[in-house]
Amino acid sequence: MRIFGLNRRIIRVLLGSQYAHMLEYRAEIALWALSGVLPFIMLSVWSGSEARLGLGLDGVALDRYFLSAFLVRQFSVVWVVYAFEEDALLGRLSPYLLQPLHPLWRYVAAHLGEQLTRLPFAALIAAVFFVAQPQAFWLPSLGGFLLAWLATWLAFAIAFLFQSLIAALCFWSEKASALERLQFIPFVFLSGLLAPLTAFPPGVRALAQWTPFPYLIDFPARLLAGQPVDLIAGFAAQLAWVALLLPLVLLLWRAGVRRYSAMGA
Amino acid sequence: MGRYWRTLRRFWSTAVAVQLEYQANVLIELLAVAMSLGGSLFLLSLFYGPDQTLGGWSWAQALMVQGLYTVFDGMASTWLRPNLGAIVTHVREGTLDFVLLKPIDSQFWLSLRTLSPGGLPEIALGFALLIYGSVQAGVVLTLPSLFTVLVMLLAGGLILYSLWFLIAATSIWFVKTWNATEVLRALLASGRYPLNAYPPALRLLFTLVLPVAFLTTVPAQVLLGEAAAPMLLAGLALAVLFFSVARAFWLFALRFYTSASS
Numbered sequence: 378m379r380i381f382g383l384n385r386r387i388i389r390v391l392l393g394s395q396y397a398h399m400l401e402y403r404a405e406i407a408l409w410a411l412s413g414v415l416p417f418i419m420l421s422v423w424s425g426s427e428a429r430l431g432l433g434l435d436g437v438a439l440d441r442y443f444l445s446a447f448l449v450r451q452f453s454v455v456w457v458v459y460a461f462e463e464d465a466l467l468g469r470l471s472p473y474l475l476q477p478l479h480p481l482w483r484y485v486a487a488h489l490g491e492q493l494t495r496l497p498f499a500a501l502i503a504a505v506f507f508v509a510q511p512q513a514f515w516l517p518s519l520g521g522f523l524l525a526w527l528a529t530w531l532a533f534a535i536a537f538l539f540q541s542l543i544a545a546l547c548f549w550s551e552k553a554s555a556l557e558r559l560q561f562i563p564f565v566f567l568s569g570l571l572a573p574l575t576a577f578p579p580g581v582r583a584l585a586q587w588t589p590f591p592y593l594i595d596f597p598a599r600l601l602a603g604q605p606v607d608l609i610a611g612f613a614a615q616l617a618w619v620a621l622l623l624p625l626v627l628l629l630w631r632a633g634v635r636r637y638s639a640m641g642a
Numbered sequence: 643m644g645r646y647w648r649t650l651r652r653f654w655s656t657a658v659a660v661q662l663e664y665q666a667n668v669l670i671e672l673l674a675v676a677m678s679l680g681g682s683l684f685l686l687s688l689f690y691g692p693d694q695t696l697g698g699w700s701w702a703q704a705l706m707v708q709g710l711y712t713v714f715d716g717m718a719s720t721w722l723r724p725n726l727g728a729i730v731t732h733v734r735e736g737t738l739d740f741v742l743l744k745p746i747d748s749q750f751w752l753s754l755r756t757l758s759p760g761g762l763p764e765i766a767l768g769f770a771l772l773i774y775g776s777v778q779a780g781v782v783l784t785l786p787s788l789f790t791v792l793v794m795l796l797a798g799g800l801i802l803y804s805l806w807f808l809i810a811a812t813s814i815w816f817v818k819t820w821n822a823t824e825v826l827r828a829l830l831a832s833g834r835y836p837l838n839a840y841p842p843a844l845r846l847l848f849t850l851v852l853p854v855a856f857l858t859t860v861p862a863q864v865l866l867g868e869a870a871a872p873m874l875l876a877g878l879a880l881a882v883l884f885f886s887v888a889r890a891f892w893l894f895a896l897r898f899y900t901s902a903s904s
Contacts, residue, residue, distance in 0.1 A: 405819060405821055408819055408824065408825055411825045412825045413828070414825075414828050414829065415828055418828075418829075418831060418832045421841055421844055422689070422696075422835050424841075425697065425840070425841060426689050426694075426839065427691075427694040427696075428689045428694055552666060552670070555667075555670045559677065562674065562678045566681035571685055572688055577688070581684075
């Protein structure tokens, strides 16, 4: 029986082959993991600054927040628009479209394979952080960890759907991937990657709550760091974004495939 | 020497002509630069409340640092990324052969072949921010300080280029680590803030190992009249050192180049 075109065997083969593929690129993925050090740089600026008091994160809470932000980011990085653009340009998309499986599943599997390859490198960076800041070490409670994991997954889902929406626009315009660059800028500043949302002036903060960005980093990171959060509001917002984006992606994708005329021969 | 100048003029005029074919890109670039500068200023403002400083730097002084960072970031997207980012493609596809066969220095060709005018507005905005910050901070510009700051900016540019080139040159061995410059870019982001905003251990790192301090903090200090002579000399020495190492490393790396598919 297949649900959304998937059954156990297909899932196993997809994940297994994509994981093997990503392991080939482990050196590259290690460097991508390392290029996510920005939260640590921001941590070192925040911890020495006079503005720190306004954050409501004292003592080791700040260290834990930024480490969590780093980890959440590591496992919610999405690059589907770039992979899709390349596949469409090189004509690889055509055989994918002929298969009785939605091509997006292939990209989902590739991302999961990449996350699994990234896991040891992210763990290593976290270990180095704890060696440098031993007083910040903590183990989240099992319940807290599972909730943070779920929130990170939902963050990944939102980011993935959002970028798939942009990727689907590539069916219409070659410039669509520029949209990804443009949306990345507010993401960096409003997600909580560079500054906890409590640092924002109330007006900006209220505005940010209406964008998907704080639910991509700030909410899961606070959960992982063991900060008090509004669980119901956070998860409700994440689910609402998924519920909004999913039908849009499917509709736009279906309309785009109808327009698609393969590249090359 | 004259030959190199003529070649350079040809390189850049063709690069600009190519880019003019894609005018919409310029608009997108402009929007991206404006948004990201706005975001950076917003982020910086979070560190400043009434009578707060960041590592002893006032808001206006920190704006100067931010402006200098924007200038170097613009330089990276105009000059470094389009050129040095292509080295790995040359190695992978074997087209480096053609570059090596040309009767011109290969490092010159690889470093200056093209130019992406899309980054120029960022450089201009960076200088505008630097000038605004300087005026707000009450900087009195004298001829010697103007001269010193220009020399230090050149030294900073040379350091940045050499670091970037060193990393890009390793692709002769490790084609798969083409994104190593992304790590450098992430670390360079530390230049957005004055050196004193960092804890002492990182200050040492950003001065000697990854000399971001000489890109943004030191030129700002020169303008503010706070720069110490030893620091300036250290910056110049590091620029010469990094450039010589990059040059020597390239000549060394070429001995290991075996071309693609052979």
